[in-house]
Amino acid sequence: MNRQALDELKQQIPLMGYLQAHDWYPARPLSRGRWMGLCPLHGDHQPSFLVDPNKDLFYCYGCGRGGDVIRFAELYHQVKFPQAVAWLRQWRGAEPLLQEVTRFYHMQLHRHSEAVAYLYQRGVRSPALIEHMRVGYAPGSCLRGWLTQLGHSLPALRQSGLVTDAGYDTYVRRIVFPLEGNLYGRSLSAAAPPHRFLPGAKGGLYAWEQVRRYSEVILVEGLFDYAVLWDAGFQNVTCSLGSHLNAHQFRQLCDGPSIVYLAFDADGNGSGQQAAQCLSRSLRERGITTRRVSLPEGHDPNSFFVSGGNAQEFHRLLEEACP
Ligand SMILES: [Zn+2]
Numbered sequence: 585m586n587r588q589a590l591d592e593l594k595q596q597i598p599l600m601g602y603l604q605a606h607d608w609y610p611a612r613p614l615s616r617g618r619w620m621g622l623c624p625l626h627g628d629h630q631p632s633f634l635v636d637p638n639k640d641l642f643y644c645y646g647c648g649r650g651g652d653v654i655r656f657a658e659l660y661h662q663v664k665f666p667q668a669v670a671w672l673r674q675w676r677g678a679e680p681l682l683q684e685v686t687r688f689y690h691m692q693l694h695r696h697s698e699a700v701a702y703l704y705q706r707g708v709r710s711p712a713l714i715e716h717m718r719v720g721y722a723p724g725s726c727l728r729g730w731l732t733q734l735g736h737s738l739p740a741l742r743q744s745g746l747v748t749d750a751g752y753d754t755y756v757r758r759i760v761f762p763l764e765g766n767l768y769g770r771s772l773s774a775a776a777p778p779h780r781f782l783p784g785a786k787g788g789l790y791a792w793e794q795v796r797r798y799s800e801v802i803l804v805e806g807l808f809d810y811a812v813l814w815d816a817g818f819q820n821v822t823c824s825l826g827s828h829l830n831a832h833q834f835r836q837l838c839d840g841p842s843i844v845y846l847a848f849d850a851d852g853n854g855s856g857q858q859a860a861q862c863l864s865r866s867l868r869e870r871g872i873t874t875r876r877v878s879l880p881e882g883h884d885p886n887s888f889f890v891s892g893g894n895a896q897e898f899h900r901l902l903e904e905a906c907p
Pocket of ligand 1: 624
């Protein structure tokens with residue numbers, strides 16, 4: 585990639601927009617339009633990360649690192665320069681499309697009573713929660729038409745994974761949750777595989793930028809677990825979208841909180857608890873204190889709240905959690 589193409593790429597991805605799409609929030613304004621906030625690159629507890637949106641540059645007074653959006657992507661995703669460029673090019677193409685799809689599916693939600701009924705039964709009821717997670721519904725057979733009308737080409741939609749090779753909407757009768765660079769779909773129908781992602785990485789820990797400032801964090805497996813805990817007032821909850829963390833998620837966890845509560849499923853076959861044990865060991869090796877939360881047999885945090893558990897009871901489970 586030549587110099588001109590790199591400059592073009594940087595122009596098309598303003599640093600501030602990229603940071604905010606990764607859940608970064610400016611904490612306070614400085615002179616000449618610059619901003620200070622928590623550093624997304626190290627365990628920062630008071631804002632030391634400076635962003636200059638006019639020059640599209642950042643500098644961290646904590647870890648001493650700085651540069652442009654490509655340098656940021658290198659450091660944030662821990663990849664080398666060519667991979668960072670490739671990552672940003674892919675992101676430039678996918679991100680606006682995913683935003684559009686998120687808005688479209690969100691609009692569909694209240695037009696489909698089966699979706700609202702399903703959410704209700706999983707404890708996702710409050711409008712504030714639905715807005716916070718930008719929950720949507722994919723009824724199927726309508727996304728492709730709408731996006732083509734907006735001018736997106738069929739090959740581009742196929743490449744994104746939103747439309748199948750045969751030209752149908754990929755997500756049919758699924759509750760959808762937008763992620764960082766992906767879209768998770770939970771099937772309403774028992775006949776389809778329950779969990780589905782678009783091709784590509786599942787991203788980092790859910791809502792991490794809002795959670796990393798807490799010294800104690802609760803980690804859950806699924807977004808429905810996240811939803812009920814957030815709704816019950818636990819703002820320090822995050823989700824790994826499965827019981828196995830990818831390398832990026834693991835680093836995030838090592839870099840932020842001092843205590844991690846693992847509230848994984850207490851399923852009959854013990855796989856959730858096994859994964860929690862394994863993760864707890866790896867985290868302890870990195871000097872992180874862990875506590876494993878014991879839910880009643882057969883429960884996950886979602887079913888615990890849906891079957892009548894409340895915040896006070898969950899607090900008690902946190903207090904009783906063992907290393
Ligand atoms: Zn830093």
